[in-house]
Amino acid sequence: xxxxxxxxxxxxxxxxxxxxxxxxxxxxxxxxxxxxxxxxxxxxxxxxxxxxxxxxxxxxxxxxxxxxxxxxxxxxxxxxxxxxxxxxxxxxxxxxxxxxxxxxxxxxxxxxxxxxxxxxxxxxxxxxxxxxxx
Amino acid sequence: xxxxxxxxxxxxxxxxxxxxxxxxxxxxxxxxxxxxxxxxxxxxxxxxxxxxxxxxxxxxxxxxxxxxxxxxxxxxxxxxxxxxxxxxxxxxxxxxxxxxxxxxxxxxxxxxxxxxxxxxxxxxxxxxxxxxxxxxxxxxxxxxxxxxxxxxxxxxxxxxxxxxxxxxxxxxxxxxxxxxxxxxxxxxxxxxxxxxxxxxxxxxxxxxxxxxxxxxxxxxxxxxxxxxxxxxxxxxxxxxxxxxxxxxxxxxxxxxxxxxxxxxxxxxxxxxxxxxxxxxxxxxxxxxxxxxxxxxxxxxxxxxxxxxxxxxxxxxxxxxxxxxxxxxxxxxxxxxxxxxxxxxxxxxxxxxxxxxxxxxxxxxxxxxxxxxxxxxxxxxxxxxxxxxxxxxxxxxxxxxxxxxxxxxxxxxxxxxxxxxxxxxxxxxxxxxxxxxxxxxxxxxxxxxxxxxxxxxxxxxxxxxxxxxxxxxxxxxxxxxxxxxxxxxxxxxxxxxxxxxxxxxxxxxxxxxxxxxxxxxxxxxxxxxxxxxxxxxxxxxxxxxxxxxxxxxxxxxxxxxxxxxxxxxxxxxxxxx
Numbered sequence: 001x002x003x004x005x006x007x008x009x010x011x012x013x014x015x016x017x018x019x020x021x022x023x024x025x026x027x028x029x030x031x032x033x034x035x036x037x038x039x040x041x042x043x044x045x046x047x048x049x050x051x052x053x054x055x056x057x058x059x060x061x062x063x064x065x066x067x068x069x070x071x072x073x074x075x076x077x078x079x080x081x082x083x084x085x086x087x088x089x090x091x092x093x094x095x096x097x098x099x100x101x102x103x104x105x106x107x108x109x110x111x112x113x114x115x116x117x118x119x120x121x122x123x124x125x126x127x128x129x130x131x132x133x134x
Numbered sequence: 135x136x137x138x139x140x141x142x143x144x145x146x147x148x149x150x151x152x153x154x155x156x157x158x159x160x161x162x163x164x165x166x167x168x169x170x171x172x173x174x175x176x177x178x179x180x181x182x183x184x185x186x187x188x189x190x191x192x193x194x195x196x197x198x199x200x201x202x203x204x205x206x207x208x209x210x211x212x213x214x215x216x217x218x219x220x221x222x223x224x225x226x227x228x229x230x231x232x233x234x235x236x237x238x239x240x241x242x243x244x245x246x247x248x249x250x251x252x253x254x255x256x257x258x259x260x261x262x263x264x265x266x267x268x269x270x271x272x273x274x275x276x277x278x279x280x281x282x283x284x285x286x287x288x289x290x291x292x293x294x295x296x297x298x299x300x301x302x303x304x305x306x307x308x309x310x311x312x313x314x315x316x317x318x319x320x321x322x323x324x325x326x327x328x329x330x331x332x333x334x335x336x337x338x339x340x341x342x343x344x345x346x347x348x349x350x351x352x353x354x355x356x357x358x359x360x361x362x363x364x365x366x367x368x369x370x371x372x373x374x375x376x377x378x379x380x381x382x383x384x385x386x387x388x389x390x391x392x393x394x395x396x397x398x399x400x401x402x403x404x405x406x407x408x409x410x411x412x413x414x415x416x417x418x419x420x421x422x423x424x425x426x427x428x429x430x431x432x433x434x435x436x437x438x439x440x441x442x443x444x445x446x447x448x449x450x451x452x453x454x455x456x457x458x459x460x461x462x463x464x465x466x467x468x469x470x471x472x473x474x475x476x477x478x479x480x481x482x483x484x485x486x487x488x489x490x491x492x493x494x495x496x497x498x499x500x501x502x503x504x505x506x507x508x509x510x511x512x513x514x515x516x517x518x519x520x521x522x523x524x525x526x527x528x529x530x531x532x533x534x535x536x537x538x539x540x541x542x543x544x545x546x547x548x549x550x551x552x553x554x555x556x557x558x559x560x561x562x563x564x565x566x567x568x569x570x571x572x573x574x575x576x577x578x579x580x581x582x583x584x585x586x587x588x589x590x591x592x593x594x595x596x597x598x599x600x601x602x603x604x605x606x607x608x609x610x611x612x613x614x615x616x617x618x619x620x621x622x623x624x625x626x627x628x629x630x631x632x633x634x635x636x637x638x639x640x641x642x643x644x645x646x647x648x649x650x651x652x653x654x655x656x657x658x659x660x661x662x663x664x665x666x667x668x669x670x671x672x673x674x675x676x677x678x679x680x681x682x683x684x685x686x687x688x689x690x691x692x693x694x695x696x697x698x699x700x701x702x703x704x705x706x707x708x709x710x
Contacts, residue, residue, distance in 0.1 A: 054172050054255065056295025060372050063292055068407055084156065084173055091291035104164075114152045117141050119285040121413040122292075128361075128412060129141065129285075130419040 003105040005086075005097040006074075008112055010105045020045045022078070025057035029064045037070030046071065048094075050079035059092045066093035066123035083108035087115055093123030135198050135428045135499060136281045138246045145289065146243045149250055153177045154236035161233060176256060176294065178249030179235055180551075187549070188227045188235060189252040190242060194262035194280035194304070195223035195502040199489035202500065204245045206485035212238050217485070219470065219478040221542055221593055222301070223261050223502040224252055228549050250288055255296045255383075257287035257368070261303045263311040264503040268465050268511045270457045274323035274331050276306030278423050279360070282415065286361050293368050297375035298383035300368070301340075310621035313504060315339045315348045315639040316596060318385045319367065324354065331357045337367060337397070338389030341590035345641045346386045351398040357420070359405075361413045366405035370397070430497050430512045435462020438515040449571065450522055450533040464515050466496075468508040468525060469532040469540065473565035476558045477543040478506035487528055495521045504593075505542055507535065538580045538662075539565045542593055546586030546603065547610070553586035555603025555610035560584055560654055567655040568662075577662055580676045581620065596620040598677040599661060600642045601654065612649050614657060615642030616688055617680040640681070645689050657692055664691040 004013045021043055023029060035042045046065060048058040058077065065071040076096035077089050082103055089097065090112060099105055121128040138146070153173070160170040174180075178189040190205070205225055209217045212234050218226045230238060242248060252259055260283050263269065266276045283302060287293075293300075303312040306323035314320025320336035332354040339348025355363050367385075376382045389397045440451060456465040468488065470478050480488070488508065492500045495517055496510035503509055508530075513521060525531035534540045541564065544550065546557025561584055568574055583597030587604075594600030600615035621639040649657055664687055665676045680688065694702065 053169060054295045055377065056255075056293070056297075057373055057377075059292045059295070060369050082169060084169070088289075088291035088294055115145060115148050115289065117145060118291065119145075119288055120290050120292075121411070126412050130422070131412065131416065133139075133141070133419075133422070 003099045017045045020047050022047045024049050029061050033069050045074040047076040047078045053080045062092040062094055063123050083111045086111040091122040091124045137426050146248045150239045150243050157236050175254035178252035185229045186232050188230045190225045190249050191252045191259040192223050192502050193284050194260050195264055197500050199492040199498045201245045202485050202489040206482040210482040216481045219502050219506050221504050255298050256294050257300045260284050263305050263307055264501045264509045268458050269307045270459050271308040274306040276304045276323050280304050281423050296372055297377045313620045316341050320348050338386040340384055340386040341595050343588045345595040347639050349394045358415050362408040365408055366401050369404055370400050432460045437461050447522055450531055453533040453535045462515050464513050466510045466513050467535045468530040470507050471540045472529045472532045477541050477561055536579045537574050538568050538582050542583040544586050544591035554605035555586050557584045557586040563655050595641045604648055612654050615644050618642030619677050643685050645685055646693050660691045661688050664688050
């Protein structure tokens with residue numbers, strides 16, 4: 001049983017959801033377009049796999065799912081997911097994190113608070129800092 | 135200087151806290167060597183040949199005297215009392231302790247400095263024209279745009295794990311003093327016929343193992359679209375850049391493999407979704423950044439006409455003093471290329487003296503150039519003589535800017551774990567050979583660049599003469615290239631700036647088999663003799679002659695004529 005963080009809490013999940021769609025970094029999220037948001041939405045849980053610690057493709061895939069295809073369901077990061085990834089992954093639209101084996105989930109929760117702001121427009125904060133700066 | 139507001143400061147402070155915790159976990163054995171490597175690189179920390187190396191960002195090369203004093207202090211307390219200015223306008227400390235680095239970063243944060251993204255596969259420090267804001271040929275003051283890009287790139291959540299490092303250079307003048315054609319992205323700030331600011335976007339240039347001159351993918355990108363367009367380029371690269379082979383992972387390979395036109399189409403297709411979205415730059419933000427820059431208050435002065443007499447001061451003024459857009463002012467290059475001192479190195483004591491001089495002579499600010507020198511950008515012409523005397527006492531007035539001994543050199547095998555060969559002793563042996571100032575001035579403008587390995591940190595591909603250290607069966611050898619050129623750096627003083635001006639950079643060609651270190655000064659001397667014999671006039675530079683005649687006459691002067699070479703080769707083989 002892998003450790004799962006959802007809504008910033010550690011949750012028990014005996015087995016992954018049966019309807020979880022898993023995307024690999026080489027997959028184009030466009031193939032799911034039309035089934036992700038709006039009235040035709042059928043997909044409720046998408047996982048994006050991170051095969052390596054430093055493989056950054058999944059961050060772009062997440063933003064595309066959220067910002068381009070209007071996906072609002074669960075977006076789960078799986079694979080080599082570690083504490084020090086969590087803040088950026090959350091910025092890009094992930095809301096569930098299946099930590100790799102050996103990660104201290106309790107300690108990892110602190111990572112969401114690593115930064116209080118971001119300069120960029122992100123899935124989590126669509127307006128960049130410069131449009132919010134007083 | 136751009137002055138941080140409370141949010142800029144908080145982000146840097148939070149980064150320090152994050153890295154402090156990461157370092158603690160690593161030292162406690164909670165974080166593996168491999169994971170920590172990714173994290174420390176993104177905070178500028180390398181593990182080098184003899185010790186760690188910390189690379190501190192100097193955003194677009196702009197620095198205050200207060201920050202320089204802090205560097206001096208840090209170098210003295212945490213290192214061996216000196217620092218090295220790199221070709222990417224950064225400062226490197228060669229001997230810090232890993233456990234001290236969080237504290238060093240915390241101290242840097244107190245003067246609005248950091249080491250964020252100075253290494254690792256992410257967007258690196260933005261580099262720029264060291265005469266931005268003061269150059270006579272300037273079209274657009276590029277610093278405001280550099281700062282906008284700095285903020286966009288800092289901690290970008292989507293682009294922190296790119297296929298490979300990513301370097302952006304910005305130029306806003308007619309001459310290109312930022313080597314924009316050999317960067318992952320080069321931006322030329324220009325104006326269209328309506329006087330609106332925009333950017334010529336160049337992608338896929340680079341040095342290293344596969345040197346390539348960048349391609350223009352957009353002639354004029356209106357400033358509002360700068361960040362969305364950068365997002366589009368980076369997203370295409372992040373998703374499709376090669377991750378299977380580190381030597382083919384830079385964006386230049388993606389552009390080459392796809393072809394410029396189809397790469398451009400991909401970027402434009404991605405951009406179509408982002409264009410006019412929330413990341414579109416707004417005028418208030420440009421004004422806000424502008425207002426946070428300290429600006430010099432110039433006095434109304436007249437240009438001074440100096441007599442053309444043959445003195446040391448004149449020699450220095452001609453080489454190291456540069457025209458300024460403001461009458462009565464000048465920009466001054468402090469040469470960090472004195473013979474016997476590793477190019478780009480300064481001691482803490484020198485840094486402190488320079489900080490004092492910057493306060494007195496140049497409004498408390500200075501710049502770092504990609505040629506590893508420093509610049510005082512706002513010096514009153516009336517004070518040039520006084521400044522020259524002070525600099526001379528510090529060994530920083532060598533009148534060699536633009537000349538052969540102004541050598542760009544990486545730290546090489548003396549420090550760097552990647553190097554195949556040493557660079558610094560080669561630079562020194564060449565400087566010693568060409569120590570006659572009159573001869574040096576007669577040779578005229580010449581860029582000589584040295585890299586200790588194929589990663590090309592010393593920009594050898596774009597040196598008029600480029601030297602590359604190579605390893606042959608464990609021995610150090612040096613390959614020599616001629617005819618490279620980083621762009622129209624010192625020409626083009628006419629501030630026209632019309633769109634579509636020619637792009638001038640070129641890559642050097644290897645002249646033949648490599649040499650032992652002791653042979654290098656002789657080879658350079660032969661190349662120079664050939665140039666002097668063949669040049670039409672003093673106005674024709676070394677690189678111009680190479681372009682006019684090709685490399686053959688130079689090759690012959692070094693290796694003998696082709697018949698002779700064949701005979702020698704046969705004899706060598708027969709004797710073997």
